Amino acid sequence: MYLGSSKNRVMTHARPQTARLTAPLPQSHHILEDILAHSITRRVLAWMTRRDSDGKCFFMRLCENYDNPQADFWTRLKWSVPNRIIDLGLWKAKLEKQTMKQRLFHHPPTVMALTLTAKSIATYGLTVPQRYTAPMFPVWNITQACNLTCQHCYQNAHHRPDDDELTTEEKLNLIDQMGDDFVPFVAFAGGEPLVAPDLWQVLERCRDRGIHVTLATNGTLLTPDMCARLKAANVKYVEVSLDSIDPEVHNAFRGQPKSWERTVQGIRNCVASGIKTGMATCFTRHTAHKVDDTVKFALDLGCKTFSHFNFIPVGRGKEIMQDDLTPGQRELLLRRLQEHLTEGKITIVSTAPQFGRACITYGPEEGLFATGHAGRGPGKKTMVLSRYIGGCGTGRCYCAIQPNGIITPCVYISGIKVGDVRRQSFHEIWNNELFDTLSDREDRGDHCGVCTYRNYCGGCRARALAYTGDIQAGDPGCIYNLHQWRELTAAAELHEAGDQDIEFAFTGAGKAANLVQVAAAAARRGDLTGMTERDKREINELGASLKSQSSRFN
Amino acid sequence: MAEPIKSSQGDSPPELRRAEAQATLSAIGDVSIAASDAVGQVTEVPRGTRWLPLLGFLMAIYLLGSLAAIYTLKSAPWVQAFVAPLPLVLAATLVFWRRQVWKFRARDWQFKEKECRNALNSLAHETANGLNAIRANLAGLKEADSSRVAAEHMQLVERAQQRVEAALEKVAAGQPRS
Numbered sequence: 001m002y003l004g005s006s007k008n009r010v011m012t013h014a015r016p017q018t019a020r021l022t023a024p025l026p027q028s029h030h031i032l033e034d035i036l037a038h039s040i041t042r043r044v045l046a047w048m049t050r051r052d053s054d055g056k057c058f059f060m061r062l063c064e065n066y067d068n069p070q071a072d073f074w075t076r077l078k079w080s081v082p083n084r085i086i087d088l089g090l091w092k093a094k095l096e097k098q099t100m101k102q103r104l105f106h107h108p109p110t111v112m113a114l115t116l117t118a119k120s121i122a123t124y125g126l127t128v129p130q131r132y133t134a135p136m137f138p139v140w141n142i143t144q145a146c147n148l149t150c151q152h153c154y155q156n157a158h159h160r161p162d163d164d165e166l167t168t169e170e171k172l173n174l175i176d177q178m179g180d181d182f183v184p185f186v187a188f189a190g191g192e193p194l195v196a197p198d199l200w201q202v203l204e205r206c207r208d209r210g211i212h213v214t215l216a217t218n219g220t221l222l223t224p225d226m227c228a229r230l231k232a233a234n235v236k237y238v239e240v241s242l243d244s245i246d247p248e249v250h251n252a253f254r255g256q257p258k259s260w261e262r263t264v265q266g267i268r269n270c271v272a273s274g275i276k277t278g279m280a281t282c283f284t285r286h287t288a289h290k291v292d293d294t295v296k297f298a299l300d301l302g303c304k305t306f307s308h309f310n311f312i313p314v315g316r317g318k319e320i321m322q323d324d325l326t327p328g329q330r331e332l333l334l335r336r337l338q339e340h341l342t343e344g345k346i347t348i349v350s351t352a353p354q355f356g357r358a359c360i361t362y363g364p365e366e367g368l369f370a371t372g373h374a375g376r377g378p379g380k381k382t383m384v385l386s387r388y389i390g391g392c393g394t395g396r397c398y399c400a401i402q403p404n405g406i407i408t409p410c411v412y413i414s415g416i417k418v419g420d421v422r423r424q425s426f427h428e429i430w431n432n433e434l435f436d437t438l439s440d441r442e443d444r445g446d447h448c449g450v451c452t453y454r455n456y457c458g459g460c461r462a463r464a465l466a467y468t469g470d471i472q473a474g475d476p477g478c479i480y481n482l483h484q485w486r487e488l489t490a491a492a493e494l495h496e497a498g499d500q501d502i503e504f505a506f507t508g509a510g511k512a513a514n515l516v517q518v519a520a521a522a523a524r525r526g527d528l529t530g531m532t533e534r535d536k537r538e539i540n541e542l543g544a545s546l547k548s549q550s551s552r553f554n
Numbered sequence: 555m556a557e558p559i560k561s562s563q564g565d566s567p568p569e570l571r572r573a574e575a576q577a578t579l580s581a582i583g584d585v586s587i588a589a590s591d592a593v594g595q596v597t598e599v600p601r602g603t604r605w606l607p608l609l610g611f612l613m614a615i616y617l618l619g620s621l622a623a624i625y626t627l628k629s630a631p632w633v634q635a636f637v638a639p640l641p642l643v644l645a646a647t648l649v650f651w652r653r654q655v656w657k658f659r660a661r662d663w664q665f666k667e668k669e670c671r672n673a674l675n676s677l678a679h680e681t682a683n684g685l686n687a688i689r690a691n692l693a694g695l696k697e698a699d700s701s702r703v704a705a706e707h708m709q710l711v712e713r714a715q716q717r718v719e720a721a722l723e724k725v726a727a728g729q730p731r732s
Contacts, residue, residue: 021686021689022682022686022689023681023682023685023686024682025678025679025682025683026674026675026678026679026682028675289702326697326699327693327694327697328693328694328695328697328698328703328707329703331690331691331694332694332703332706332707332710335710360683361683361686361687361690362683362687362710365676365679365680452682452686453686479690479693479694480689480690480693482693482697
């Protein structure tokens, strides 16, 4: 329903691009790329990933029946020839059979991920970056309710759930749709997902559908009992946010005393329960210099992963925009994280797409590279892989599901609504024009459009939108877009000096345009049911702000 | 020409790299993308021409030739059946030997060419990334708001410079093999 209007939100004029500041890189190539790009391969993949009446495809059955001692005699006989062919392939590639069985053939999420990738290649061809037929990992803000009131909350979460949140039935139906589309991973966030009363039913359905589930939480509710329950519900990974190793800073950020102690205890409980635990930190210019201590703290707590959350001035985060890192500070921060990644004591991931670029720029050629949201791997082959899956995944292999069923390109882009699961199927929503546009990294503004690292990074679309109002503009957080950052800072200084209309050019224009378009579309249909309570509230606030500003000029 | 040029920075030990031989979707848990393993390539130095296959070929072809001679020269004395195929067998063995030599040379050339290309790619990788790091940190240096930040940027510029130098030195010395 919002499909038509989403096109308008993507500016069609030629974006200003700067001269390229980065030297060209040698292109790593792999023979598999040639094979996968071939039209015959695409046809074979299309056949292998065609879903039958059981909801499975040939590829899934092939993996399921590979060296499966539990299968009956006739099934084993039926699959013996394909099994021997796989054995031969593994032997030729010098890969260990047991490891591959454990990590690939008998690991349902990996099988689903490969099925989805194969289906995407069959549908779109081998594209750089790879466009997917369904999100690889949607992040589902399952509720708007949260027990904390964090300063930088992108979701503007509050203590009570919204009235228009999805019902349990609708949530379960959405899980089924995702399962049918071979979505391999779902990350639950919020608000605080642990306060959602129907979370357990949803987790159970995910387990039934073979979807790999992870959870992002503030950790304050992670009691030993809760952790045991999460483990029983097949939650594979829990990511706990801790903004600072200094309790006072964290508590001030989170808006509650003692939340630091509760969060740290939550991490300890989670580690003790045996669930893979990660610590996530959003650095600001006041905390960035403590990156080494923060990573060490995560390591000491027993975390397996340290996640850096890029600061994005949306939601309540807009109020502390002045705390955002400068491009130089972000560069140094990413460099430090890259060193920790190379050290190998803890897995480092970052939601800043520049992290992939930093790993290539600063890391040794055969060292560990990060592939954006999708983890890390060694050397050149990861570089080849990250050309397809690395960098910003917004609308390409990732999207956000809001508590009321609205689909947005990213959790940090709640203003652009591409569909509503109450009115359309998940598959229908995913295949929209805006997401096609977001998958094209050629048409980007500023240095992002010409950067030699654009296939590994692409710039953060949420930051571009939040700062400029154009989702395809350059990411002002990147060191190669320093001129853009300076222009924005100068505009902000003017704004400080009293030039109120700059505000719209600076932050509000994109939001205002989106809200006006949503309202106009709803009014044209004579149907305001597509508008959420939040939309209506924001439109009112915007109207009041416009009124007060116009009175200044009069 | 041989092995790709290694970075001047500390590389992770081979056993660690082996343990990390998967791209984990860490943001969403410990899930391996085995495709990362599957895209690995095995490159082996081609083996030179050896006598054993040649001898094997000679024996096999001589045996076959003799059998053919016994069959065709039924009335002739048996010595002839063993002598008659000899010139042909020797000629075939000679051809086989030359083929093996040329095959080895072609493979060896192909391998060296690939190594050269890898070394050049490594050089390009090191220098391009070194230059990009210098450019990024010079920009950072200009906007640095404290001496600590400036020093950190400066340190990165120096490291990148050393990295480019090391790569170029290896080429200049004609010893890309580290």
